[in-house]
Amino acid sequence: MSLSTTTVALIALGALAVAVLGGVFSVIGHLRLRRMRRAYERAFAGTDGDALVSTVARYVEETAGLRADIAAAQRRLTALSGDVARSLRHVAVVRYDAFGDMGGRLSFSAAILDDAGDGLVISAIHGRTETRTYAKGVRGGSSDQPLSPEEEQAIRFALRSVSAGPAAGSPPASEPRMVDAHG
Known part of the structure; x- marks a missing residue:
């Protein structure tokens, strides 16, 4: 079996191309291995x-x-x-005239409650010759003692800040809400 010179030349050229590719891959592999070795040593x-x-x-x-x-x-x-x-952080104050012949809304009821609606309501009734102050306990938003309409209103306003939280533009829960009641 004899091969022609052209065939032998093509086989030799193919072998040379494979050898060159092998050499290129060998150099690339060697460079990568050297880089990895340096990283490993560091x-x-x-x-x-x-x-x-x-x-x-x-x-x-x-x-x-x-x-x-x-x-x-x-x-x-x-x-x-x-x-x-x-903590007692929900506060509302209702100001009103306790007596019809006096102006200035000097009487007030203030509710001071925690998140569960527990706390107290304080009322100060201002008259011509004296001012009387009352404090009543509040549990769950109500009291076991009779409440005046102004005390109920103060509790309602304080509880509103518990359920709604501070709304945009409204005072934070730590600031009292002031309400003037007409009475």
Whole structure:
């Protein structure tokens, strides 16, 4: 079996092309391996070659500490939310004339409640010669003692801030709501 010179030349040219491609891939592989080796040496540089391992271990410890801090902060936030709900922070004041012959709306009823509607209502009735002050306990938005219409109105306004929360343009819950009642 004899091959023609053209066929032999084509086979030789193909072998040369494969050899050149193999050489190019070999050089590329060698360069990549050298780059990876340098990165590996940098990562493990230091005493005993364990810089990467100790760095990762330190980050794992720091992450565990941060997670513990976050859990503690969440517990404190939950406790503070309960404290805020029990604080007397919903206030409404109703001013009125207790007696028809006096003006200036110097009498008032003030409701001071927490988120559950518990707290107190204070009323001051201003007369010509004296001012009388009354305080009544409030549980769940009502009292076991009879309430005047102005006291009921003050409680209603204070409870409105509990259910609605601060609306845009309205005073925050910590500021009293002032209402003038005509009476």
